Amino acid sequence: MSHKPKPLPEGVHTVVLGMGDLNGLLRGKRIPADNWNNICASGMAMANAIFAIDMNCDVWDTPYANFETGYPDLYVMPTGDVYPIPWEEGVVFSFGEAVGHDRLPVPIDPRAALVRVLQKASDMGFEPRVGTELEFYLLDKDTLKPRDRGIQVYGLPRASELEHVLGPIRRHLSAVGIPIEQSNPEYAAGQVEVNIRYDEALTAADRVVAFRGLVKELGNTHGYHATFMSKPFFAESGNGFHVHHSLWRDGENLMADNGALSALGRQYLAGLQQHMSEISMVSATTPNAYRRRQPYTFCPINNTWGVDNRTVGLRVILGNDNAIRVEKRDGSADCNPYLLLALEIASGLSGIENKLEPTAETTGNGYEDQDHQAIPTDLAKAVALARESDLMAEVLGPDLLEMLIQHSEREIEFVANQVTPVEIERYLESF
Numbered sequence: 001m002s003h004k005p006k007p008l009p010e011g012v013h014t015v016v017l018g019m020g021d022l023n024g025l026l027r028g029k030r031i032p033a034d035n036w037n038n039i040c041a042s043g044m045a046m047a048n049a050i051f052a053i054d055m056n057c058d059v060w061d062t063p064y065a066n067f068e069t070g071y072p073d074l075y076v077m078p079t080g081d082v083y084p085i086p087w088e089e090g091v092v093f094s095f096g097e098a099v100g101h102d103r104l105p106v107p108i109d110p111r112a113a114l115v116r117v118l119q120k121a122s123d124m125g126f127e128p129r130v131g132t133e134l135e136f137y138l139l140d141k142d143t144l145k146p147r148d149r150g151i152q153v154y155g156l157p158r159a160s161e162l163e164h165v166l167g168p169i170r171r172h173l174s175a176v177g178i179p180i181e182q183s184n185p186e187y188a189a190g191q192v193e194v195n196i197r198y199d200e201a202l203t204a205a206d207r208v209v210a211f212r213g214l215v216k217e218l219g220n221t222h223g224y225h226a227t228f229m230s231k232p233f234f235a236e237s238g239n240g241f242h243v244h245h246s247l248w249r250d251g252e253n254l255m256a257d258n259g260a261l262s263a264l265g266r267q268y269l270a271g272l273q274q275h276m277s278e279i280s281m282v283s284a285t286t287p288n289a290y291r292r293r294q295p296y297t298f299c300p301i302n303n304t305w306g307v308d309n310r311t312v313g314l315r316v317i318l319g320n321d322n323a324i325r326v327e328k329r330d331g332s333a334d335c336n337p338y339l340l341l342a343l344e345i346a347s348g349l350s351g352i353e354n355k356l357e358p359t360a361e362t363t364g365n366g367y368e369d370q371d372h373q374a375i376p377t378d379l380a381k382a383v384a385l386a387r388e389s390d391l392m393a394e395v396l397g398p399d400l401l402e403m404l405i406q407h408s409e410r411e412i413e414f415v416a417n418q419v420t421p422v423e424i425e426r427y428l429e430s431f
Helices: 033-042 110-123 156-175 201-221 263-275 287-292 337-353 379-387 390-396 398-416 421-427
Strands: 014-020 026-032 044-047 073-078 091-099 127-140 180-185 191-200 224-227 241-249 305-307 314-317 325-328
Touching: 014 033, 014 073, 014 110, 014 201, 026 033, 026 044, 026 201, 033 073, 091 110, 091 201, 110 127, 110 201, 110 337, 110 390, 127 201, 127 337, 156 180, 156 191, 156 201, 191 201, 201 224, 201 337, 241 263, 241 337, 263 314, 263 325, 263 337, 287 379, 287 398, 337 390, 379 398, 390 398
Parallel strands: 014 091, 305 314
Antiparallel strands: 014 026, 044 073, 073 091, 127 191, 127 224, 127 241, 180 191, 241 325, 314 325
16 A cells, blocks of 8 residues: 655655554654655554553553564554644644555554444445534643633633633644634633534544644643643543534435434434443543543533533534534543544444434433433443443454453553542541
C-alpha cells in the first residue's frame, strides 16, 4: 500500500504526522519536508507497542503486542491533507492510519475497529454522521488550578476573559482542518466546552484525537494546561464527551420524518439504549471517569431517553429534518473516540437489524426515573459487562477486547493500591 504524496505548501520544513494510540492520545513523529514523499510511499515506522501502552507509557504483555513478539514495527500512512499549524511557522500537520508489514490494518488498532463498523453501516446503506462536544479545563500551567473563580456557564464576561486562549483555539484548530462551531464557559471555574462540526464518523473521530492533542499544545503556549480528565475536581463538574448521531443516504437524514424522529431513528435509538450499560468500559475508561456519574450533574446515570431533556442518557433533538439527531451523553472527555463511536454506532445498527423499539420516553427528571436500567458507576462493573458482551466481542475482536479489559483491570488495581490524601486527612490524626 502506498499513499499519493500530499503536496506541501511552499515554505514548509516539517510535517507532523500523528495518529491515536490505545487511549486515543495523539502520538507520532516530526518529519523533514524532504523526506515526506518517502513517508507517503512507505509509511512512518513506529513500534506496535503504541497500542500496548497506558496513558503514562507503561508497557505490559498483551495477546498481540508483547515481549515475545519483540514489539515489531507498524507503519503510519498519511490519510488526508496537510494543514498548517498556525503557531509553528513552516510546520504542517497530517493524520495517519496504522498498517502492518502486510500493509493490512492492524487488528488491535481502535481506528480499524471503527472502520469495520462503518463498512457494515455502508453495506446496510447508511452513512453515519457524528457531531462532537468536548468539555475540558484550562488550568494554570504552574498551579494546575483554574485562574478564574466560580461558575459562569455561558457567561459572556467569563468568555471574554478566556478569549485570549479560546479565540486562538477556535481559529487555529479550524485552520488545521478541525472546524469549530462554537465555544462557551461551562459549569465550573476554568471549564469550557467546544463543539466540532458534524461529519462522517471516521473523520469526526480523527478530529477528536487531533483536537485534544493540539489544544494541549496551544494551551501551553498561552500558559495553560488543558486537561480532558473526566473528573479532575470531585466537587466540580466533570468533563463530558457528547456524541450526536444521525444516519444519511444520498444527502438525506434518515432519522428525520417531517420534523419528528423517524421509525429508523427510533430503532437506532433503541439499539443505543439497549447496549448503553454493556459498552460502558469504552465510554468511561478509568476509575476516575465513574466519579463523574452522579445525579444532578448533567451526566446521566441510566439509559433513559427524552426529547430535548438534559437529565437523560439519550437526548433526542428535533428541528428541521437536517438537524434531527440523537445525542448520547454518558461519554467521558478522555475516552478513545474510535472505540466510543465504533460501539455506539454498532449499538444503533443492531437496533435497526433487530427492529427494536425504545422504552417509553422520560418526560420529566431522568435522575428520578426508576424504570430504566442504571449504567455502571464503577469500572469493575463495566469490565464484567464487557466480558459478557457479544457486541463488544464482535466489534473489537478478541485481541483488542482482551487488551482493553487488561488495561482497565490494571487501572483498577493501580487506584486500589494507593493511599490517597483524603484518607490521610480523614484518618491519620483520629486513629
